[in-house]
Amino acid sequence: MKQSLDIIGATDIVDLPDLGWYDVPVRIDSGATTSAIHCSRVRLIKEGDKPQLCFYLDTKKGAPQQSFTVTDFKETIVRNSSGKEEKRYVIKTKITIFGKKIRTEFSLANRRKMRYPILLGRKLLKKRFLVDVSQKDLSAIKRSKASHRSHARHQP
Template sequence: MDKKIIGRKEKITLPELGLNLVWAKIDTGAYTSSLHAEEIREIELNGKPVLTFQILMPSHQKFTGKTLTFEKFRKKKVKNSFGHAEERYLIETKIQLAGETYRAEFTLTDRSSMKNSILLGRKILRGRFLVDVSQTNLGKSHRHKK
């Protein structure tokens, strides 16, 4: 399969989260992708554990305004940007990038102090994309034609 070339930042869509064409930073130093989330809570609903959270896009100054609920989730130990291990919740959701749609894993963390709300790590990129660090939004030329 030919790999598509993407830039250091790309516009992605996360349809199950209600996010359409939002900026994500491509982070080849990170293995797992991460997403800014707040009010992250594990609660019981109808006798089953569920994960609820809200997503806020600091770079867009936009709050999606809804609480998202995931029945399928797990915890994962990850190293944060300072090299410290921490446990984060991990969800799987649909992602659209450069004309492709597939399922991908994201850890949830408070990225309000960071410039980018979404990081795409190597696990999503591997086997699909090459990164041209001198460019941004190259994926738009690969979008599905309507």
């Protein structure tokens, strides 16, 4: 049986529970292979036998004001929006959208000049979502309606 796909708009609001970052505005980009997350002060720490990756998220968009350190990461070459190849680190973390927790990869990028701190690419979208660019924030609207219905049921 074929599973039905959720329709996602050009933008949405997601949670990154493992990183403690909630209500994060995202841009959907079916032209991008991987998803990207805005980070700063990304640095590789080589202590002992296992390298660690340190980074900070975008506090201006509501991210926790703390550094994150991961050991599960990889390095890859990505073609950026200008068409230039650049080396980026990629981490795995969970994203919550449409009430579903999905573990996916994010490349750590400098998106300081971009309106959205997170870009969701094809690897995340494939076999999960249909993109309707005339819509926006459908997951957030669905979550808001569900929260409102739940709250209304508990009223005396």
